[in-house]
Amino acid sequence: MSWTGRSLRRFEDPALVRGLGRFVADVADNHTGARHAAFVRSPVPAGRIRSIEAPAGASVFTAASFSGIGTICARLDRPDFVPLETPVLASDAVRHQGEPVALVVAGSRAEAEDLAEQVIVDIEATRPVLDAAAATDPDAPAVHRGLDMPMGNNVVLDARFATDELEAAFEAADEIVEIEIRAHRQNALPIEARGAMAAHDPGTGRTTLTAANQMPHMLRTALADILNVPEAELRVVTPEVGGAFGQKMCVPREYVALVAAARLLNTTIAWIEDRSENLLASWHSRDHSYRLAGAFSRGGALLGLDADIVCNIGAYSNYPVTFGVEPLMALAELPGPYRLSQYRVRSRAVTTNLCPIAPYRGVSRPVLTLAMERLIDTAARRLGLDPVRVRRTNLVTEFPYSMPTGLPVDPGSYSETLETAVEAVDLEGFRRRQQQAAAQGRYLGIGFSVFGERTGYGTPAFAARAMEITPGYETVRLEMNPSGDVTARIGASPHGQGLATALSQLLADELGVEPRQVAVVHGDTDAAPYGWGTFASRSMVIAGGATKLAGQRLAARLKEIAAHHLEASPDDIRLEQGSATVAGTSIGMALPEIARLAHHSSHRLPGDMEPGLAVSATYDPAGTFSNACHAAVVEVDPDTGAVCLERFVVIADAGVEVNPMIVEGQIHGGVTQGIANALYEELVVDGDGNLLTASLMDFLPPTACEIPDIEVTHIQTVTDASITGAKGVGEGGAIGAPAAVLNAISDALAPLGIEVNEMPATPSRLRELIRQAVPASTAETAAAGG
Amino acid sequence: MxxxxxxxxxxxxxxxxxxxxxxxxxxxxxxxxxxxxxxxxxxxxxxxxxxVDIARVPGLDRIDLDDPGSVTVGARVRHLDLEHNTIPGPLGVLLARTGRWVGHYPIRVRGTFGGSLAHADPAAEWCALACALDAEIHCRSANGARVVEACDFFEQMAFTTCLAPDELLMGVRLPSLGDSWGVGMAEFARRWGDFAIVLAIAAVERDGDSVARARIALGGVAGGPVRAAHAEAALSGRAATPESVAAAAAAAAEEVDPTGDIHGSADYRRDLVRTMVTRALNQALA
Incomplete structure (x- = not known):
């Protein structure tokens, strides 16, 4: 029986649930003599630094201390892109609140904070620009003064795409539906904030950065380039990482400063970010505005789509993917799983005096899915059609399909997931219940969201974005040790996903060992092959593919050795239950026996076979689409604007599920973050650029009390776009949930003529919409005392 | 941090x-x-x-039921102890209903009744409850003891009380509510355990089908807890009907002057006052 497809309990969990996981803060606590850092940050969103005064004798670093150190800058090779450079510490201008201005090193974090308070930074505050639309006004202050902005004030990317006959499609339409979508600013909020410890060893001249991070090799390369030191002098280690969701993907200024300071002081310095710093100045996410116009036929067919997308990317870019990832992904993938021939889109990135944006679980897709799904529901209501019917009319059913932008979509189950969801929620029964509730003045609603999640894309897909640094492939180095167990060294960098367990299952199938006999080594640039890390729902597809390929190579080697000694053909050797056996016989060799021989009696190996049992494989796929349909059932309290989620149903198609329990865990976590996006989490900045949500009193992640049971059903559509058959599933939950929730709220409030297009849909926002729609008192107040 | x-x-x-x-x-x-x-x-x-950690000071963690007319809650009684309805009658019901809304479970395990009053968060449940019931706050310094009426104890500025720097809040004397009283509590917060955006505490003395006396206090609408005097007047001496409840709720919304913050504008809070007072009164009259 195959190990693939079994919900094996994760090998990673016993240490984590028993408190034995070692995170960077634990590493720092246990490192004798580690010093601690605190950053002095700009209190204002825009200004010019006049002077920085440090207390006498304190160990304080400013931009001046780091002369000769470069800036952080990643580029896209496109004419419509303006690269932005990030200094390691602000040197002249400050461009967002919380921007690091100085680094203070002391014996403990508390002492470092004491000293940081005594550093006097004199900043001449200037007028900030916070809103993306306002920033493009020619009279708005330039965030990067002196930088040429040929596409408009503060416009750093202006990408366009259009098919030839859009206007004809709009002329032919029976109904043109226009909507505006606003997704406010968020923080990915990993439970562990960022943190790193830079240890410089004067003996070897090497510096080790232990860091909460998703891309250890990329971080090493960036450090080497920025600090101008050979990569071999640097080592990046990622211990346990307490969630990342994209926030730990991009190179932080703080980590670079830490390494630079540790090398200057010949010491070890730890910086463990606190929650307020994290909310203020780690990386923010979302902050998109969409204007869509959809041309529909009377029957609900989508004939054309015209979109204008603006992403507020904050004050700087990110490294390595750049701010371009947000608007360009939106441009390329907006039409989603709906058949569309005529499409025009303009997608811009605008720089403002806010914290820079980094990708967050789903990147642009939670918002573009929200935009498309709200368009479909709005069109359905306008045309007097059932939203499910409009989806049926437009969903892609024949594969391979090519989006208007040329993006190929491999086989998926878009319609099947929708139909299964309709059944799972008992749509007809719900509509009856909804009517009964309406008679009592209650507002129930249901919302669907159908989407594809482009996952596991390799170098060619990233190259299409014209990235100077083009990620994509993964390498696995696999070795059977003399004792017969297996070590897999991977370039992916799992941080909570359970990848080690899933890869062990793949290898167990290839090699005939127990999954427990596989050790997966990752997150150490001295021990793992160069790779891109874990992000973009790629690891099971790409690192999984490389693992399978390496497993096949090692299996072939084991078979060849066994065949040689058993005087059989390699084709007749089966690797099962820890042995290499001649098929149909009881003749065989135990794998540890082969392993001993390969390592310790290599003179007995066949022919010119090299000693040992080490193989390597690289996998670089074109990419695939997983897909799902989400359905949310809500009740809206019209008197408070509160939304109660009654049910949340997910019909997910992730292709071959190597470990279905892990797939479900990914969906649960993703949906929870999607619900957070839809209803709760918002970074609020006042008109002066001050963050008002600087603690978890005000930035509100939902807890278990607010999240319903998430009911998951699995469909598996086979693809040959991935050699394991697996499709990535890390982001889908977060992508589909906001649209399902906002569609459900809009369905609930449809009797009042309300369409909800702004997220999070907070109680105060909803209550305001309800008050505008119903100026008089509402149901409960009228029935008060009843 | x-x-x-x-x-x-x-x-x-x-x-x-x-x-x-x-x-x-x-x-x-x-x-x-x-x-x-x-x-x-x-x-x-x-x-x-x-x-100054008062964890080891003896006598502050008692709930005193000896006096038939009142209950005295020691300053260091934990929120959870009041949630578990150990006090008889409508007062116990109100304390239990209210206690469930104080923070999250781990907070209720450690946080104290007296601490909440002395901290005087404008949206704190216990502050509004003390105010609604005209509780007596017992304070003591090295120079002697004094008793302050709850509504005088809280200044109309957030996190401010009349407690002198050298005074310790010893305990709070609450009136035992007889069986003619009904109690209600309604709160709106973004998530379970969050501070209220608006909360209403109601205690209503019934006289047949009429309301003899109504006590209504609000949290989250001013610098400290406030009594909704106009709402109380609108209900006291009237028949307990949906109309009189609606009138009281409207009066409450009219008489408050909240300020807005990121969780709700002043208008939204005023609007919530009407809904929360309605819900608290409906519960009290049920």
Whole structure:
């Protein structure tokens, strides 16, 4: 029986649930003599630094201390892109609140904070620009003064795409539906904030950065380039990482400063970010505005789509993917799983005096899915059609399909997931219940969201974005040790996903060992092959593919050795239950026996076979689409604007599920973050650029009390776009949930003529919409005392 | 997010505690459950030079039921102890209903009744309850003891009470509500356990089909808890009908003057006052 497809309990969990996981803060606590850092940050969103005064004798670093150190800058090779450079510490201008201005090193974090308070930074505050639309006004202050902005004030990317006959499609339409979508600013909020410890060893001249991070090799390369030191002098280690969701993907200024300071002081310095710093100045996410116009036929067919997308990317870019990832992904993938021939889109990135944006679980897709799904529901209501019917009319059913932008979509189950969801929620029964509730003045609603999640894309897909640094492939180095167990060294960098367990299952199938006999080594640039890390729902597809390929190579080697000694053909050797056996016989060799021989009696190996049992494989796929349909059932309290989620149903198609329990865990976590996006989490900045949500009193992640049971059903559509058959599933939950929730709220409030297009849909926002729609008192107040 | 340096003192007697407060005055801060103070210290919003931990001071953790007309809750009684409805009659019901809304479970395990009153968060449940019931706040310093009416105890400025720097809040005397009283509590917060955006506490004395007396207090609408006097007047002496409840709720919404914040504008809060007062009164009259 195959190990693939079994919900094996994760090998990673016993240490984590028993408190034995070692995170960077634990590493720092246990490192004798580690010093601690605190950053002095700009209190204002825009200004010019006049002077920085440090207390006498304190160990304080400013931009001046780091002369000769470069800036952080990643580029896209496109004419419509303006690269932005990030200094390691602000040197002249400050461009967002919380921007690091100085680094203070002391014996403990508390002492470092004491000293940081005594550093006097004199900043001449200037007028900030916070809103993306306002920033493009020619009279708005330039965030990067002196930088040429040929596409408009503060416009750093202006990408366009259009098919030839859009206007004809709009002329032919029976109904043109226009909507505006606003997704406010968020923080990915990993439970562990960022943190790193830079240890410089004067003996070897090497510096080790232990860091909460998703891309250890990329971080090493960036450090080497920025600090101008050979990569071999640097080592990046990622211990346990307490969630990342994209926030730990991009190179932080703080980590670079830490390494630079540790090398200057010949010491070890730890910086463990606190929650307020994290909310203020780690990386923010979302902050998109969409204007869509959809041309529909009377029957609900989508004939054309015209979109204008603006992403507020904050004050700087990110490294390595750049701010371009947000608007360009939106441009390329907006039409989603709906058949569309005529499409025009303009997608811009605008720089403002806010914290820079980094990708967050789903990147642009939670918002573009929200935009498309709200368009479909709005069109359905306008045309007097059932939203499910409009989806049926437009969903892609024949594969391979090519989006208007040329993006190929491999086989998926878009319609099947929708139909299964309709059944799972008992749509007809719900509509009856909804009517009964309406008679009592209650507002129930249901919302669907159908989407594809482009996952596991390799170098060619990233190259299409014209990235100077083009990620994509993964390498696995696999070795059977003399004792017969297996070590897999991977370039992916799992941080909570359970990848080690899933890869062990793949290898167990290839090699005939127990999954427990596989050790997966990752997150150490001295021990793992160069790779891109874990992000973009790629690891099971790409690192999984490389693992399978390496497993096949090692299996072939084991078979060849066994065949040689058993005087059989390699084709007749089966690797099962820890042995290499001649098929149909009881003749065989135990794998540890082969392993001993390969390592310790290599003179007995066949022919010119090299000693040992080490193989390597690289996998670089074109990419695939997983897909799902989400359905949310809500009740809206019209008197408070509160939304109660009654049910949340997910019909997910992730292709071959190597470990279905892990797939479900990914969906649960993703949906929870999607619900957070839809209803709760918002970074609020006042008109002066001050963050008002600087603690978890005000930035509100939902807890278990607010999240319903998430009911998951699995469909598996086979693809040959991935050699394991697996499709990535890390982001889908977060992508589909906001649209399902906002569609459900809009369905609930449809009797009042309300369409909800702004997220999070907070109680105060909803209550305001309800008050505008119903100026008089509402149901409960009228029935008060009843 | 580390506190500024401070001295920690853990007195073992009341005299010692009061002596420390007299000695250090404004520089000292009393630590009870620490559920608000310690985070505030970590944010460096509170920077006491001396922390006086009253955990070992005897006698402050009692609920005194000896007096038939009242219940005295010691300053260090934990939120959870009141949630578990150990007090008979409508007062016990109101304490239990209200207690469930105080923070999250771990906060209720450690946080204290007296600590919440002394901290005086404008949206705190216990402050509104004390105000609704005209509780007596028992304060003591090295110079002697005094009793303050709850509505005088809270200043109309957030986190401000009339407690002198050298005074310790000893306990709170609440009136036992007889069986003719009905009680209600309604709160709106973004998530379970969050501070209220608006909360309403109602205690209503029935006289047949009429309301003899109504006590209504609100949280989250001003610098401290407030009594909704017009709403009380609109209901007292009237028949308990949906119309009189609606009139009282409308009066409450009319008489408050809330300010807005990121969780709700002033208008939204005023709007919620009407809904929360309606719900609390409906519960009290049920």
């Amino acid at each position: 580390k506190p500024a340096a401070f001295d920690y003192r853990a007195p073992r007697t009341l005299e010692e505690a009061l002596g420390l407060l007299r000695e250090h005055q404004d520089e000292a801060k009393v630590l009870a459950g620490g559920q608000s103070l310690v985070p505030a210290m970590n944010f460096r919003l509170a920077r006491p030079a001396v922390l």
